[in-house]
């Protein structure tokens with residue numbers, strides 16, 4: 001279990017995160033959702049270990065890891081731009097991290113991941129010969145072969161279009177359940193957060209607005225921010241789609 005205990009972060013005298021406390025269970029998918037500037041990336045970076053909190057503790061499996069260096073935490077991130085090596089083919093990108101740590105995954109485990117992510121046909125292709133969705137899957141595979149204790153994803157679906165989005169969403173869910181892998185996702189899209197996650201952490205100006213299951217957020221929004229920011233966006237989306245078909249929206 002990952003526990004954040006009253007985490008605060010101050011940049012240039014401004015409190016960006018203002019006392020974040022929460023638990024994330026093993027194998028749970030949690031989305032961090034909020035408007036631009038609410039502190040999502042800062043929170044992700046704190047968990048990953050790129051930045052230190054100004055105050056508070058990060059506890060993982062009953063150990064205080066607040067001061068533990070990023071490399072020693074064993075968490076791993078897939079960045080928004082995937083950060084793949086353009087001069088290497090897909091397979092070499094996937095297995096890159098194993099060069100220095102060959103015993104982390106067996107060949108069978110790597111093959112199983114490639115199969116699960118539907119990449120078998122694309123292994124010889126260079127990165128610029130892959131579609132956006134294929135690049136995303138290569139980036140996921142490259143991270144997963146290193147067997148992270150927690151998988152962090154920064155806006156994993158934002159560069160993808162509709163159908164591919166759904167397929168990546170399903171794959172993320174399958175992997176999290178199959179490997180019991182705790183997965184933390186940063187997103188600004190309520191639909192993405194609500195359809196992908198077991199629980200959604202809604203941030204507003206560096207504070208938790210609500211931390212609940214998608215069902216609770218939709219049926220029991222705790223405050224006006226959740227109602228206005230999250231549910232209104234979904235309503236607008238629904239109305240837009242409905243008006244396309246000339247229907248009247250009730």
Ligand SMILES: Nc1ncnc2c1ncn2[C@@H]1O[C@H](COP(=O)(O)OP(=O)(O)OP(=O)(O)O)[C@@H](O)[C@H]1O
Pocket residue numbers: 011012016034035036037038039040041042043188
């Ligand atoms: N290294 C830094 N130094 C100073 N201020 C920072 C730094 N990193 C982030 N901030 C500030 O902290 C606030 C929160 O930024 P953060 O990137 O966490 O927001 P976000 O919710 O991820 O936003 P977005 O959706 O736009 O990426 C912003 O006001 C930002 O300017």
